[in-house]
Amino acid sequence: MSIYPPSLERLINNLSKLPGIGQKTAARLALYLFRASREFSESLATSISEVKKEIGICSRCFNLTDDDLCQICRDPSRDGILCVVEEVGDLLALEKAGAFRGRYHVLQGVLAPLDGIGPENLRIKELLQRLQPESIKEVILAINPSAEGETTTTYIAGLLRKQGVSVSQIARGIPMGGDLKYTDAVTLKRAMEGRRESC
Amino acid sequence: MAIRRDEAIILRTRDYSESDRLITFFSKNQGQLTGIAKGARRSKKRFVHTLEPCSHVAVTYMDRPTSGLVRLDASELKNAFIALRSDIARLGYASLSCEIVLHMSPERQANAALFALLYQYLEQLEIGAKPENTSLLFQTRMLHSSGYGPNLQGCVLCDRQLRTGENWFFSILQGGLVCKDHKHGQQPYPVSMGTVMLLRQAQQLPLSKLWRLRFQRQSRQECRFLLLDLVRHYLEKDLKSLKLLYQIGALKSTNNRI
Numbered sequence: 521m522s523i524y525p526p527s528l529e530r531l532i533n534n535l536s537k538l539p540g541i542g543q544k545t546a547a548r549l550a551l552y553l554f555r556a557s558r559e560f561s562e563s564l565a566t567s568i569s570e571v572k573k574e575i576g577i578c579s580r581c582f583n584l585t586d587d588d589l590c591q592i593c594r595d596p597s598r599d600g601i602l603c604v605v606e607e608v609g610d611l612l613a614l615e616k617a618g619a620f621r622g623r624y625h626v627l628q629g630v631l632a633p634l635d636g637i638g639p640e641n642l643r644i645k646e647l648l649q650r651l652q653p654e655s656i657k658e659v660i661l662a663i664n665p666s667a668e669g670e671t672t673t674t675y676i677a678g679l680l681r682k683q684g685v686s687v688s689q690i691a692r693g694i695p696m697g698g699d700l701k702y703t704d705a706v707t708l709k710r711a712m713e714g715r716r717e718s719c
Numbered sequence: 720m721a722i723r724r725d726e727a728i729i730l731r732t733r734d735y736s737e738s739d740r741l742i743t744f745f746s747k748n749q750g751q752l753t754g755i756a757k758g759a760r761r762s763k764k765r766f767v768h769t770l771e772p773c774s775h776v777a778v779t780y781m782d783r784p785t786s787g788l789v790r791l792d793a794s795e796l797k798n799a800f801i802a803l804r805s806d807i808a809r810l811g812y813a814s815l816s817c818e819i820v821l822h823m824s825p826e827r828q829a830n831a832a833l834f835a836l837l838y839q840y841l842e843q844l845e846i847g848a849k850p851e852n853t854s855l856l857f858q859t860r861m862l863h864s865s866g867y868g869p870n871l872q873g874c875v876l877c878d879r880q881l882r883t884g885e886n887w888f889f890s891i892l893q894g895g896l897v898c899k900d901h902k903h904g905q906q907p908y909p910v911s912m913g914t915v916m917l918l919r920q921a922q923q924l925p926l927s928k929l930w931r932l933r934f935q936r937q938s939r940q941e942c943r944f945l946l947l948d949l950v951r952h953y954l955e956k957d958l959k960s961l962k963l964l965y966q967i968g969a970l971k972s973t974n975n976r977i
């Protein structure tokens with residue numbers, strides 16, 4: 521038997537499904553919402569349902585969008601170069617940093633044999649289909665340098681080169697503020713491989 | 720509670736909570752264990768890519784008798800088998816073996832022979848050995864050293880010996896050979912004498928010499944699904960890594976069962 525009335529119990533159960541929220545926190549949040557003003561709880565409920573109704577996935581690059589194409593794909597000044605990322609969060613980080621001014625392509629994951637994720641489960645086919653119509657000459661692979669990410673990078677780079685596109689990948693190595701002494705062997709190896717002429 | 724240090728191969732990693740990860744590893748002295756790596760998601764510093772599947776690591780963990788899970792305190796990379804990352808087929812086959820060990824080795828049961836087999840298998844893939852051949856050798860040896868046979872001395876349903884028969888078949892249900900008179904109702908796979916002799920060698924040769932064996936075309940075709948189906952029969956489930964191997968064309972999804 522629950523100690524809460526059924527509607528409160530439902531709210532707690534729903535909140536506890538959110539990432540990082542356990543039963544205890546969910547109960548605290550639910551009680552807070554119960555005590556909060558009617559305007560606040562109604563505005564929260566509306567904004568949740570609006571997000572589900574209005575935000576979709578860009579049919580071209582798989583970024584978040586409120587239209588068929590996302591803002592970046594609609595911007596005519598951002599063309600020519602494509603940056604491939606693992607997920608939307610990575611795209612947003614690059615945008616926030618202002619690090620890149622071309623278009624993106626979100627793979628929606630990486631090759632993960634142990635999770636049963638192969639090339640057909642990622643947006644690789646869609647990536648290759650964009651090359652010609654958008655006259656893409658250069659692709660930057662900005663996939664996270666995990667084992668699975670590195671495999672994905674090599675695999676996609678091979679496919680793109682076959683299409684005659686120039687391919688590069690983001691540098692991997694010592695992070696800013698890092699220290700060689702405390703850096704592991706794989707990173708040191710990659711940092712050496714990725715060295716460049718000093719400016 | 721005891722703090723242990725051991726060598727291990729990472730079999731699987733999963734997100735556990737907002738900041739932690741669950742790591743399943745096959746250790747040399749304690750067999751398969753699953754541990755919580757606190758903070759492995761949020762701060763990459765402490766476990767910086769030492770917890771990737773198929774990596775060989777030195778782990779320090781706290782064994783807690785009250786919980787099935789151990790607490791992973793440190794992990795130091797010994798061999799990341801980096802070359803696997805440059806070839807999707809090799810990574811696919813490496814993952815397949817980690818997945819087989821994950822499902823077939825019981826928790827907390829040391830099996831030094833299996834540890835050595837898995838380690839050498841990854842090492843072979845790393846130095847460029849042919850992935851399918853290496854994988855077939857691994858599967859044969861893994862089944863044998865885990866006590867699953869299979870029986871290759873003669874028909875498991877009558878007394879007929881290998882040298883006295885001609886047409887031989889393999890029965891998944893019986894876990895061994897059947898002669899032509901006993902193949903009915905066994906969903907048999909035809910196997911040539913050459914294949915049977917090769918499998919017997921793969922069961923018995925010293926581990927260091929195992930990797931010299933070659934499955935020629937016919938044996939490769941005969942064994943491709945026979946061994947995988949045997950593994951799946953014992954596991955009573957499918958293997959996720961096969962999906963990627965099918966998708967990249969490393970395995971064709973036809974079966975040679977008659």
Ligand SMILES: [Zn+2]
Nearest residue numbers: 578581590593
């Ligand atoms: Zn877009």
Ligand SMILES: [Zn+2]
Nearest residue numbers: 874877898901
């Ligand atoms: Zn018989």
